[in-house]
Amino acid sequence: MRSVSGSESECIFPAIFNxxxxxxxxGGLSAAFGQAPPPNGITYFHSPNGRFSDGRLIIDFIAESSGLAYLRAYLDSVASNFTHGANFATAGSTVRPQNTAISQSGYSPISLDVQFVQFSDFKTRSKLVRQQGGVFKELLPKExxxxxxxxxxxxxQNDLTAGYKLNFTTEQVKAYIPDVLGQFSNVIKGVYGEGGRSFWIHNTGPLGCLPYMLDRYPMKPTQMDEFGCAKPFNEVAQYFNRKLKEVVEQLKRIARSCNHLC
Structure with missing residues (x-):
């Protein structure tokens, strides 16, 4: 496992898997449950384009900076070219599987473990299709x-909000974060086992600044910071990020140990 920091030559990738x-x-959730409606997509694509945003996402800029086409969703099979990667993300996804339907909670049933299974299957089938040849060979990544x-x-992020939707306190949400990150770590190890070596892992954002959190869970004035964000929610996000950094450092040590032994 290595980070993507360093010289420019170290950051040239033929494909991205997200x-x-x-x-x-x-476009994953849109392909599975219907297109994200307007005003999603209006700023850049000028119409709905699978993103729950008015424009592009960070992953779009990462692909663009690498000279690659924007990633197509794995679940969107219509006119998709996966030559330079695929996107397994779906809006509403959590690390831990949710025991509710999307209509009940709003969370995607395609949790991180499901996305990993999809990736693993995609990798296996891509190799098989390219070996068999034919028209689809040119639409899939090289081995x-x-x-x-x-x-x-x-x-x-959604793992944190899931606790608040169940009326958990901030301390109760913090208490299950190690389990969330344990399951996250297992997926990273799984991707590493499939041959992945370069990883870009995002922190979660300031939960207490999200409009829907502020609307759904009103805070007392003393619980708000100078920017109008809820301090308890941001506290749990910061805690998550500290623990995530610890997990990433541990994974790096494991990878270095494996490389040394191998």
Whole structure:
């Protein structure tokens, strides 16, 4: 496992594979449950384009800076070219599987473990299709791309909000974060086992500044900071990010140990 920091030559990737939630979903949930309606997409694409945003997402800019086409969603099979990667993210996804239907909670049933299964199957079937030849061969990544690709992850925010929707306190939400990150770590190890070596792992954002959190869970004036954000929610997001950094450092040590032994 290595980071993507360093010289420019170290950051050239032939493909990108992304797993995550709405922060990086380029069409997964729309393909499964119906297109994200307007005003999504109005700023850049000028019409709905699978993103739960009025314009582009960070993953779009990462692909653009790498000279690659925007990632198509794995679940969107219509006119999709996966030569330079695929996007397994779906809006509403969590690291931990949710025991509710999307109509009940709003969370995607395509949790991180499901996305990993989809990726693993995609990798296996891509190799098979390219060996068999035919028209679809040119729409799938070359076998060597899977070890040379950048693997990006942007997920965890919905695991935090899920607790608040169950009326958990901030301390109760913080208490299950180690389990969330344990399951996240297992998926990273799984991707590493599939040959992935370069990882881009996002922090979660300032939960207490999200309009829907402020609207759904009103705070007392003393619980708000100078920017109008809810301090308890941001506190849990910061805690998540500190623990995530610890997990990433641990994974790096494991990877270095494996490389040394191998």
């Amino acid at each position: 797993l995550g939630d709405s922060n990086s979903d380029t 060597e791309y899977f070890s040379q690709a950048l693997y990006t992850f942007d997920i965890g």
